[in-house]
Structures are given as C-alpha cells and as structure tokens.
Amino acid sequence: MLTDATLQARHLLECGPAEQLTWSEIATALRPFFGPLPEVQPTEAAVLPAIGDPETLLTLTPDGNRLRLTFIGPPAGVGECLRLRADLRELSQLRHVMARTPTPIWQTDSTRQVVWGNASFDDLCARAELPDRSTQPLDILPDDSEDIHVSRASAGKPGDGSQSWYEVQSYRVPEGRLHFAQNIDAVIHAEAAQRNFLQTLTRIFAHLPIALAVFDKDLRLVLFNPALLDLTTLPAEFLSGRPNLLSFFDMLREKQMMPEPKNYRSWRDKLSEVIAAASSDLYVETWSLPSGLTYKITGRPHPDGGVAFLFEDISAEISLTRRFRQEIEVTQAVLDCLDDAVAVFSQLGVLSFCNDPYRQLWDNDPDSSIAEIGIAEATRDWQARCRPSPIWAELRDFTLTLGDRAGWDAELQTLDGQRLLCRAEPLSGGATLIRFSPCLCPAKIPAEV
Known part of the structure; x- marks a missing residue:
C-alpha cells in the first residue's frame, strides 16, 4: 500500500493526499510513461527510463519491506511550464467533453x-x-x-x-x-417499415386490376404489375428487360393494344409531349382498340423525374354507359310521341325529364338553362300562365312528400282560355310525374282565390 508520496508524485498518480493505492494501481498509472511494470511489487533495485525520454528515470529502491520510487528528470523551463499549464486546462476541458459525449x-x-x-x-x-x-x-x-x-x-x-x-x-x-x-x-426501424410498406404495395399491385407501368427519369421501365401482362398481352421477358418508353409503345402498337394513329411517325415525335403531359398530371386518354375493348390511359408524375402510366379496362363501363344513354334516348323519344305535356321531377323536386308538348305548352325549354329547375320554379311559371287556382301549393307539397302518396288530378285554365287536366302521379324512387292533358269534356273550374 502507498504509505507516503510527495505532492508531485500524487499529481502523477492522480490520487488525493489521504488516498492509498496498491502496487497494482500504481503500476497501472505509471505504465503509460515507463512501459510494462511487474505485476508483483519488485524486490530488487532497478532504473527505468521513460518512454521516448531517456533523461527521465524511474528508480526503484527496495528498503526492507518497503519500496521507494524516485522520479528524476531534467528541470523544465518557464516556457515549457506555462505551455504545460495551458495544455492541462485544455486536457481537463477535453476530458469533460468526452465524459459527457x-x-x-x-x-x-x-x-x-x-x-x-x-x-x-x-x-x-x-x-x-x-x-x-x-x-x-x-x-x-x-x-x-x-x-x-x-x-x-x-x-x-x-x-x-x-x-x-x-x-x-x-x-x-x-x-x-x-x-x-x-x-x-x-434509421433501422424506418428502413424496416419502408421494406414492409413496399412489400405491402407489391402485394396490392399484384392483385390490382389496373395495369401499372412506372418509368424512371431515363424513361426506362422499372416497375410493373401482373395486370399489365393481362391487359397488354406484352411478353414478360420484354417487360423484365426494362425497355424504354418508346420501345414500350412500339410493342403496344405491334400487339394492336393501342389505336393505330393516322401517322405513327409523327405520333412518335409527339411522344415527348405525352411525357410532358403525364409529368404534369394532365395526360388522360381513352383508347378504343380494334378488338372492341376500351382502355383508359392515365399519366401521372413519378418522383425523381419519372412517369407512371395506368391502364384501366373500362369496356364494361363504356358498354353500360352506352346502353344507359340508349335507354334515355328511347325514353325521351317515347315521351315526345305523347300528346300530353309530361314533366318528371326527382325525389328532391328537380325537373329530370320533359317532352316536346311540355316545351310547346309552356313555351319553356329546360335544357337551355344551366341552372336546375325545381318544382317551385316550375309551378311559378305555370301559375303565371294560368288563371288563379289553389292547386299550386298542393303540387309542390305532393312532389316533395317522401311518404306514401296517391295520384290526383285537377282542372286548370290558361290565360288564353285553354282548359287542361293536370294529373300528378307518384313514381318509384320518390319521383313524381305531372301530366297536362287537354280537357275536352265540360268541367267545373276551381274557384278563384
């Protein structure tokens, strides 16, 4: 155990005035200056030079059951001492920084x-x-x-x-x-979440009925889903080879999976405009193919200057739209063939259909108006062209009623003396049909209000 030491020795060993050290602790403290020291307290005298400084010596002097350690070295100059003090202050600061880093x-x-x-x-x-x-x-x-x-x-x-x-x-x-x-x-958790997200997207894309083709900033195909193979019939080997956008459209044309342009060479020259429109989220086209299918092509910008194209088969939607439009045209033609003036109002009281006799009777074409015509506007127009009658409020209430309703009729007389039979009938879905027929039989006209 350390029994006595000078102030300079305690500075070297970094121990306090009352602190006692073992030989092992002393050897550990001196090892950076004088190299390896014996693990056991030496019993023989020795002189050890300092590492890199042979003029500084450590003298080991056994004295009975004690061991004296003496450090001898050349005296330090004033400049060296001042520099050492500055270095010690910096060392203390660096130690504090390292301890709290x-x-x-x-x-x-x-x-x-x-x-x-x-x-x-x-x-x-x-x-x-x-x-x-x-x-x-x-x-x-x-x-x-x-x-x-x-x-x-x-x-x-x-x-x-x-x-x-x-x-x-x-x-x-x-x-x-x-x-x-x-x-x-x-970062590791974010990368794992990103991988899971990409795997989820991959599974979603695999079952997505809309075909997806993503091109990078060099306009090379970098991502596609199985639906692209099904909708375009392009070979998987071709798509896996990362073709450029021009080759991709060339192959679509060869497979007759795009409309044949009148001048394909000029269309290829305008492909840059297509890319620019897709990059600006402005490219949407409908392709009617020779096979009878109809595709909707949408271009979307992709990060880092790329572009993505979505191919959607809307053949069933187009067929349903055409059939629905045809049914509307047939319904309109049937209404126009009737002699009675007919108007159909929706559940919300908005005019949905009317026929030519209605337009001629009331000298009004609802199709020419941008705004919707409701039952309030329609009854106000009818009332202005007829003699006073109490049925207008009842017509409005009947059209806007959501419960069970029963049809009813009433007679009207226009300002020019024409007598009309007004018939209000409920339709499915809450709609209302209002029909104006010429009144040929003598009838009582409602009293004026």
Whole structure:
C-alpha cells in the first residue's frame, strides 16, 4: 500500500493526499510513461527510463519491506511550464467533453485491442455484458488499407429487445484506429417499415386490376404489375428487360393494344409531349382498340423525374354507359310521341325529364338553362300562365312528400282560355310525374282565390 508520496508524485498518480493505492494501481498509472511494470511489487533495485525520454528515470529502491520510487528528470523551463499549464486546462476541458459525449468513442491499437474509451463506450460495453472493456462490443473489421471505414453493427441480444444498431466510422491514427459510433435505431426501424410498406404495395399491385407501368427519369421501365401482362398481352421477358418508353409503345402498337394513329411517325415525335403531359398530371386518354375493348390511359408524375402510366379496362363501363344513354334516348323519344305535356321531377323536386308538348305548352325549354329547375320554379311559371287556382301549393307539397302518396288530378285554365287536366302521379324512387292533358269534356273550374 502507498504509505507516503510527495505532492508531485500524487499529481502523477492522480490520487488525493489521504488516498492509498496498491502496487497494482500504481503500476497501472505509471505504465503509460515507463512501459510494462511487474505485476508483483519488485524486490530488487532497478532504473527505468521513460518512454521516448531517456533523461527521465524511474528508480526503484527496495528498503526492507518497503519500496521507494524516485522520479528524476531534467528541470523544465518557464516556457515549457506555462505551455504545460495551458495544455492541462485544455486536457481537463477535453476530458469533460468526452465524459459527457452521448456518442461512444474508443481507440484500438494495431492488435485491435481497446486502449481508450469514453463514458458512453463504457455504457455500451455494459449493455453488451462484456466483462472486459478491452474487447470491442461491436463487430467491426476495417480493412488495413482503408483510412476511413464505415460499417453497421449491432450490440445486445435481438430476442430480449436490448439490441441496438450503430453506424461506426473508423479512422486510421498513428497508434491504431479511432472509432465513432452513432445510434441508428430510428434509421433501422424506418428502413424496416419502408421494406414492409413496399412489400405491402407489391402485394396490392399484384392483385390490382389496373395495369401499372412506372418509368424512371431515363424513361426506362422499372416497375410493373401482373395486370399489365393481362391487359397488354406484352411478353414478360420484354417487360423484365426494362425497355424504354418508346420501345414500350412500339410493342403496344405491334400487339394492336393501342389505336393505330393516322401517322405513327409523327405520333412518335409527339411522344415527348405525352411525357410532358403525364409529368404534369394532365395526360388522360381513352383508347378504343380494334378488338372492341376500351382502355383508359392515365399519366401521372413519378418522383425523381419519372412517369407512371395506368391502364384501366373500362369496356364494361363504356358498354353500360352506352346502353344507359340508349335507354334515355328511347325514353325521351317515347315521351315526345305523347300528346300530353309530361314533366318528371326527382325525389328532391328537380325537373329530370320533359317532352316536346311540355316545351310547346309552356313555351319553356329546360335544357337551355344551366341552372336546375325545381318544382317551385316550375309551378311559378305555370301559375303565371294560368288563371288563379289553389292547386299550386298542393303540387309542390305532393312532389316533395317522401311518404306514401296517391295520384290526383285537377282542372286548370290558361290565360288564353285553354282548359287542361293536370294529373300528378307518384313514381318509384320518390319521383313524381305531372301530366297536362287537354280537357275536352265540360268541367267545373276551381274557384278563384
């Protein structure tokens, strides 16, 4: 045990006035200056020169059961002492910084053994359950020819949730390598979430009935789904070869999966305009193919200057639209063939249909108006062309009633003396049919209000 020491000796050993050290602790403190010392307190006299300074000597003098250590060296000049004091202040500051740095930092020698580490490195060793901090807690093997090596490594056990990932930057230094580790758990989790998201998107794209073709900034195909094979009948080998956009459309033309332009050469020249429109989210076209199918082609901008095209088979929708339009045209033609003036109002009281006799009777064409015509506007127009009658409010209430209704009729007389029979009948879906027929039989006209 240390029994006595001068003030300078305690500065060298970094111990307080009342602190007692063992020989092992003293040897550890002196080893950086004088090299390896015996593990057991020596019993023979010896003189050891300092590493790199042969004029500074450590004299070991046994004295019975005691051992005296004496340090002898040349006196330091004033400038050297002042410089040393400044360096000590800076060293103290650097030690405080290293002790509070949240990033693990350590240094290894040429044999890859740890010779120094900060407090965060000690914490990392503790989390890795390393009994000796001379072993690196992260598995990194920088190549000897590399001045800077960047790698990723994990510490802890994956199963118990203590695993953490680090990005380690290793720099070559004269004494070995200096390593800086930065925790990248957030990055690892984000990358895992991105992979899961891409896998989810891939599964969705695989079952998506809309064909998808994504081209990168060089206009080469980088992504497509199985629906593209089904809708375009393009070979999988061709699509897997990452064709450019021009070759892609050439193959579509060859397979007759696009309308034949009048001048294909000029259409190819205008392909740049198509790409520009798709990049601006403005490209939408409908292709009627020779096979009778109808495709809707939509261009969408893709990140990094790419472009994506969506191919949707709308043949059933187009067929249904055409059939629906044909039914509307037939219904309109039937209404126009009637002698009675007919108007159909929706459940909300909006005029849906009317025939030519209605337009002639009331001298009004609803199709020429941009705004919707409701039952209130229609009855106001009818009332202005007829003699006073109490049925207008009843017509409005009947048209806007949502419950069960029963048809009814009433007589009207226009200002020019024509008598009309007004018939209100409920239709399915809450609609209402109002019909005006010429009244040929004498009848009573409702009293004026």
